[in-house]
Amino acid sequence: MGSNELLAACGQDGSVESLHSAHDPDAELRRLYERFVDDVYRFVARRLGPELAFDVTADTFRIACERLSSFDPHQGSERGWLYGIAMNVIRNHWRAEQRRLRALARFARDGTGTDETFDRVDDGIDANSRLARVLDVVAELSADDRDLLLLYAWERCSYHDIAVAMDIPVGTVRSRLNRIRTTITAHIEVLSHE
Amino acid sequence: MNDIDLLTAARPHVDNLDRADKQRLYTAITSHTTTGFADPRVEQSTELIPIAGHDRRRATFRHFAIARAAALVVVGIVGVAGLVALARNTPAAIDQPGSPSAAPTVLSTTTVPTAALQDQILADGVVTDTELTAAQNATVACIEAGGFNAYYGGPDGHQLVSSAPEAKTDQLNAVVDTCEASNWSRASIRYAYGHLPSDFHLETIWACMRDEGLVAASDTDPTTAFQQAVSINESAADACIKLGKPN
Numbered sequence: 001m002g003s004n005e006l007l008a009a010c011g012q013d014g015s016v017e018s019l020h021s022a023h024d025p026d027a028e029l030r031r032l033y034e035r036f037v038d039d040v041y042r043f044v045a046r047r048l049g050p051e052l053a054f055d056v057t058a059d060t061f062r063i064a065c066e067r068l069s070s071f072d073p074h075q076g077s078e079r080g081w082l083y084g085i086a087m088n089v090i091r092n093h094w095r096a097e098q099r100r101l102r103a104l105a106r107f108a109r110d111g112t113g114t115d116e117t118f119d120r121v122d123d124g125i126d127a128n129s130r131l132a133r134v135l136d137v138v139a140e141l142s143a144d145d146r147d148l149l150l151l152y153a154w155e156r157c158s159y160h161d162i163a164v165a166m167d168i169p170v171g172t173v174r175s176r177l178n179r180i181r182t183t184i185t186a187h188i189e190v191l192s193h194e
Numbered sequence: 195m196n197d198i199d200l201l202t203a204a205r206p207h208v209d210n211l212d213r214a215d216k217q218r219l220y221t222a223i224t225s226h227t228t229t230g231f232a233d234p235r236v237e238q239s240t241e242l243i244p245i246a247g248h249d250r251r252r253a254t255f256r257h258f259a260i261a262r263a264a265a266l267v268v269v270g271i272v273g274v275a276g277l278v279a280l281a282r283n284t285p286a287a288i289d290q291p292g293s294p295s296a297a298p299t300v301l302s303t304t305t306v307p308t309a310a311l312q313d314q315i316l317a318d319g320v321v322t323d324t325e326l327t328a329a330q331n332a333t334v335a336c337i338e339a340g341g342f343n344a345y346y347g348g349p350d351g352h353q354l355v356s357s358a359p360e361a362k363t364d365q366l367n368a369v370v371d372t373c374e375a376s377n378w379s380r381a382s383i384r385y386a387y388g389h390l391p392s393d394f395h396l397e398t399i400w401a402c403m404r405d406e407g408l409v410a411a412s413d414t415d416p417t418t419a420f421q422q423a424v425s426i427n428e429s430a431a432d433a434c435i436k437l438g439k440p441n
Contacts, residue, residue, distance in 0.1 A: 029223075029224070030220075033220055033223070037211070037216060037219065037220075038210060038211065041208075041210075041211055041219075042208045042210070045206075045208040046205060046206040046208055050208065050209070053208075054215075054219060054222075055222075057219060058219055058222045058223050061223045062223055065223075092363075095367065104206060108204070118204040118205065118206060118207055127200065130197070130200060131200055131201070131204050134197045134200060134201055135201075138201070149198070149201075152198070153198050153201040153202045153205065154201070154202065154205040154206070156202070177198075180198075181196065181197065181198055184197045184198070185196075185197060188197065
């Protein structure tokens, strides 16, 4: 199936009525892909690992294709929109993400994965230990909070992109992030005294 | 540095896709061939498309070369399917029990209870391609009996793909775990050990696992020992597997 057929198949009634695809759906899919595939792939790979990232990225773009007609470019960024789709696919692999977060925490705690696992880790044992605890807490966060936090911390998304991805107001992004920060700190303090 | 800054500074490292991978991925997107959503064996309703439903698949060692950082996770999550994929995709398999040249046992999942099927497959210490397929079929039948759609697909044929409405995700996971444990897991490990690439240093892995205390010195059954090793210490088991993988 070529991408034109794919896009046609995505339409609710067999037609594609997208602002984008109305012109050239093949070119539109290609453009989205070339511009954002690296972002989406890295986002997924950080959360699920490279083994699942390939297929999840493919699923994300397929779903994006299906939903081109529902995307309003005036409402937000395409990047944020694609992250939102990817997050929903990632949630279907929540077990894999839980295991990966715990594995990352072990790497940090053991100090064994600094070259290949993290972009950069502070050399200090205290920092590694702290990171391990943070990752443990991240694994326990609600899916919404984890999505928001990792978009901010790992993808360095703007509040606006996060708002688009999560379909929430920008002000909510800010307040939730503050709450999550407090939650993490509180959990770690509790763990430190156990 | 606050905790979120720490998280940002130490985000997981990811290798970028190279040009060939990007082209392969794009082809997969436009052809619907890599994943199972277009597979006619799984009936897809609008409620079951991935964004609203649940898609569970077992990844493989296709990306072993770039999986160093996450290999620990791979072993814990998908070691069984991964090893099978590695074995099946390698033309130069060790000629040992379980190799394709061994005479297959004729099996039918319609005449053998599924729990007994895996025992029957393992009885002679040999798992052939035919038997592995029978184990997969039994697993799928088991999952379907639990009320869900499933099949083994993907490029290597070892990714379990199943779907369910989001509200039934936990139920699906429980069914899949049970069905794979009773029909697939042990047989697939045995198969993998019989089909590892000829340059895969099995003895190195085995010795490492013994040194690490992951398997007993007297343990000679890789099927149960490997599962046990992973369950005892994923990280250590992964490190042992890395030692045995050819460069």
